[in-house]
Amino acid sequence: PTSTAAAAAPLTGVSVVIPCYNYAHYLPQAIDSALAQSYRPLEVVVVDDGSTDDTPAVVAGYGERIRCIRKANGGLPAARNTGIQAATYAFVAFLDADDRWAPEFLTTVMAAFAGAGEGCGLVATRAQAFGPDGALQPRPCRDRAVRGTLRSRDIILRTRFSPSAVVTRRRVFEDCGFFDETLTSSEDRDMWIRIGSRFEMVLLPEALAFIRNHPSSMSKNADRMKLNTRRVIRKARSQRVVSPWAMGFWLKVLSYNQVQCAWMYHDQRRHLRAASEMAASLLTWPWFGRPSRLNEPVFFRVRALRRFLWEACHGAV
DSSP states (O other): OOOHHHHTOOSSOEEEEEEESSOTTTHHHHHHHHHTOSOOSEEEEEEEESOOSSHHHHHHTTGGGSEEEEEOOOOHHHHHHHHHHHOOSSEEEEOOTTOEEOTTHHHHHHHHHHHHOTTEEEEEEEEEEEOTTSOBOOOOGGGGSOOEEEOHHHHHHSOOSOGGGEEEETTHHHHHOOOOTTOSSOHHHHHHHHHHTTSEEEEEEEEEEEEEOOTTOGGGOHHHHHHHHHHHHHHHHHTTSSOTTOHHHHHHHHHHHHHHHHHHHHHTTOHHHHHHHHHHHHHHOOOOSOGGGGTOOTTHHHHHHHHHHHHHHHTOO
């Protein structure tokens, strides 16, 4: 689908899209952080994806300061697409209902767009996690290993930024399509890969987005994440974003995906499954020459495998 509003969108301004499904208890923090941005003009569009909790009442409390679109439940990609089509400005920012921004987030990102030129389709900042109690969680120093201009192959290999840390030009969706509504997770990674195949992407070093780490997060479902990340990888290969015959690259991609799946299984205390995925990664691609490009230390897989096996043998919880 295409939006008729996009053709008439002004050259400045940001439409903030906040998809929400049964997150009424978190939503006010997201909305407040969007309204508190130092950048203007902006609009806040909340897409209520068929919530059955108090989300409508929370949204109503903001009156005309925000817009709300209520739709039947269709999943996160569909909710984001609805928000994109409703956007009236030339730039679209994404903020999940359980996350929040620093007040200078949009000002910093839009300054980067101004300096990057028309060929830049996406700018993201780094993000920092915070717990259910609101306390910030430490961010490893190696998280700063990759910054600046990114390509599709960087995202195929490893997700580099959170969707809540992203601002895009509205027109990129006309060229690259919308979020894939058949994906039940990793739809953001698929979208950034497609954008990166046509536009420049920039990752800023500042951590100006804050991502809530809680048990009900979609990323906590290891089986679903594994299924969808593998689909995204196969899709990127079939679309020839990187040559499908570059076997070394694709083996590295699969190998690192197995690492990520191993840690997701570990977080679910499925230690044998975690060890199996990590061992498969070592067999798929035995050596990463520059682990820092993956934000990992040297021998990271060997150390993790040893830990998983120890925890499996000792019944760690």
